[in-house]
Amino acid sequence: MNLKQLSDMLGLSPTTVSRALNGYPEVNARTRARVIEAARHHGYVPNSMAKRLATGRAMAIGHVVPLSDHDMINPIFADFIAGAGRAYSEAGYNMILSVVPAEEEEASYRALSAAHSVDGIIVHGPKRNDYRIPLLNELGIRFMVHGRCDSTHPHAWLDMNNRAAFLRATEYLIGLGHRRIALLNGIETLFFAIRRRAGYEDALRAAGIAPDPALVFNSDMTEPYGYRTARALLAGPNPPTAFLSSSLITALGISRAIADAGLRLGADVSVITHDDALLFLPNQGERPMFTSTKSSIRDAGYRMGQLLIDIIEGRADPHVTELWEAELVIGSSTGPAPSG
Incomplete structure (x- = not known):
């Protein structure tokens, strides 16, 4: 037609x-x-x-991915892109994905602006004093940030309430009697990880438990990271009775370490993980394997794509913000703290 x-x-x-x-x-x-x-x-x-x-538009949305930023080149990012790509396709926009060396990231934004190659950009993984926000404002490109940061420059963003999610997860474990709770976080130069640690520590302090730095770790959210860290902690003289993980992928490594130690997941050691609802790694069913704080990364990508296009086409405030709450889903990986 x-x-x-x-x-x-x-x-x-x-x-x-x-x-x-x-x-x-x-x-x-x-x-x-x-x-x-x-x-x-x-x-x-x-x-x-x-x-x-x-329209005089490029009919394209840009994503710039620095090669050194391992957290971007991963299945979580791929699911986000799948959601955003659906929104672009529905509105007749294309996606331009620029994978560049980290030292060329700023030059890539400037090149996209100079060539008028894109109508908008989605910024990933905001960090402290993130230079990209004032840069894109200076270049006059419409953009949204996936996550919140400390920038005082006006910008649009969408984020999941990471602090509230991990505060609630920690409170749940404390309610089950756990006192030694390990946190296996993402890289703590990124704001989502900073907020998750804040929620974890706030819940501990509110319960009269002093946060123990020896139980807090941060790294790329991989399965080996979960396995190696949990294995070392469980072999120690005063092991944790529960783990809080920033990724389902990391939680799989933790569960492998629990099994290798001859312990039972959800009985001897409890685990709560954040679940991005990845389609290729479902944590579903009447009683999912893992208790989780759940928020779909693909849905976030789709919504951000819609919002950015609405900004570009004049239907939304250029500085629109959305904060999503995660759902606490009870699975088989949590139970009362072992007595003694």
Whole structure:
């Protein structure tokens, strides 16, 4: 189906249909919704070249990935991209993914801006004093940050409430009688990990338990990291009775170490993990393997894609923010602290 056929079927002019699909504000909301629904139902996809000419936009969203940042090149990032890509496709946008050496990251943003290659950018893994936020404001590119940071420069962001999630998870373990709870965190130069540690420590202090630095670790969230760290702790003279993990992948390593030590997951040692609801690694069922703080990274990617396109097309505040709460899902990996 082409634009004229869709227009004839709806009894509207091709100009009105085109403007409705491109988000022009002069088309009323009811007409726009009717046109979008008809286009979706009949499989109409606007010609991207025509759309670029009509709107003056590049019809593309950019992601810049520095090679040294291992946390970006991983399955969690891939699931985020899958969600964002769906939003781009639905709106007729393409994705430009630039994988560059870390020292060329700033130059890559400047090149995308100079070439007008993208209409917006999603920034990943915000850090302390993140230079990318003032840089993108200076370049005049619409952007959103996946996560929150300490920047005083105005920007749009979407984040999961990491502090609240790990505070609640730690409180749950304390309620089961656990006092020695180990935290296997992500890299603590990243704000999600900083907030998760804060929630963990706040819960301990509120219960009158002094946080023990010997029980807190941070690294790339891999299975070997979980295995090696948990194995060493469980072999020590005063092992933890519970673990809090920043990733389901890391939690699998912890569970392997528990089994190798001849202990039972959920009976001798408890584990709570954050679960990004990765499609290739489901933690599901009536009684999931792991108790978890759950928030879909793919859904976050999809929502951010929608919001950034709304910003680009003038339907959303350029500094819009959303904070998501994680769900605590009880699984088989937690139980009362062993007596004695």
